[in-house]
Amino acid sequence: MSEYVVDDRVMPRFQVNRDVMVDPEVFAKERDAIFEHSWLYIGHETELKKNDFKTRTVAGRPLIFARDAKNDIRVWINSCPHRGAMLCRERDGNARFMTCFYHGWSFSISGDMVSMPGDDSYGADFARPDLAAPARVDSYRGFVFVSFDPEIVDLKTYLAGATEYLDLVCDQSATQMQVLEGTHEYSIKANWKLLVENSFDGYHAVSTHQRYFEMVLAARGSLDPSALADSRAVDLGNGHAVVAGAPATEGLFGRPLSESGAAERDRRFGDFRARYGDGWVDRMQGNRNLVIFPNLVVIDLVMGVVIRKIDPVTPDYMEVTAWELAPPEEGEELRRQRLDNFLTFWGPGGLASPDDVEALESCQVGYGGRKELGWSDISRGMNKTAASTSDELQMRTWWRRWNELITGEVLPPEEQSALGEMFTAGRRPADASAAAVTR
CATH class of the missing domain: 2.102.10.10 (Rieske [2Fe-2S] iron-sulphur domain)
Known part of the structure; x- marks a missing residue:
């Protein structure tokens, strides 16, 4: 049994030992066992x-x-x-x-x-x-990876089910999605794994980002949280996982587009429907927070696609680099509104990222009391057959892979028996244009 992870399927309960967030020996093990042998x-x-x-x-x-x-x-x-x-x-x-x-x-x-x-x-x-x-x-689809392990499996095999969600992002351009000029760079005085967890944690959104939702409510006039009922957390294999929502969640995030911006977006997605079919494009118009094990995050939310790279430096310090991915063919007005929504939410000085930094640094300070309170709980949703984005299946998926590489203990995945029609029927058509899938 692992000294770091408790995976109790009977209660059910999932816990992580807080020593993994502070112990230099664990940090050294991660360098050797994870970062030396991953893409x-x-x-x-x-x-x-x-x-x-x-x-x-x-x-x-x-x-x-x-x-x-x-x-x-x-x-x-x-x-x-x-x-x-x-x-x-x-x-x-x-x-x-x-x-x-x-x-x-x-x-x-x-x-x-x-x-x-x-x-x-x-x-x-x-x-x-x-x-x-x-x-x-x-x-893969323009995303370049390196590995320092000559014996590692090929990249597509490593990415496993994550390729489907990268395709949902990359198919939003008729040519190739493009990284825009400029980079967000910031640091956090906390363990790198906390930002991995936070990057696809839907549970904290309303409580942590209250001021952001107040701004959205003022801009939209109303919010309908029932749209989140169709959201899911999905285990993608090899430690990768995603939380994804249906198209109805689009209205929950970001300031509304102008009439001309909405018209251009609708035209673009109309063209995509002719190419890919309704099922795939319905999913494209939803949102997704994807984590590719161990430290890459791709978030398609709030009218922008974030590529986030998390670099561990010490057990209690990380550096974060982020870029914006966008379709190069979109018009000037839609681009302006995309960047406005992107910066408002994701920017280091925006209405969300500083909240997350404060929360993670607060956690790191709290781990000073780990002798008395030694375990973090990540059990939310273990009693369900279909985990939502506010549950924690996605984090448990990541931690099971982490635990396997660090300790050698293999923990079985959770059963996912009720993903919903959007996830099972909305697949990318096999005969989609080859130009859209070239690397």
């Missing part, structure tokens, strides 16, 4: 044009995320093979070559060595080193 998000293909690069940190490693002169996506370890200095010290740029400022070794953006000053001081048979890369790099 980890680094960026989106649309962030890069030819010879562009961006510097990112993944699993504690400095990386260069680039597109070379042949338009191929490349990922390199951001360290010169000579003495280790960072090759790229800028956040981003456009260059055919990267030269180490320390001793001048130079490499093409394709990773090949170009020159080394005083190379006649090396033997004729000296093997000129190229740049090093993660063991695996792959992408």
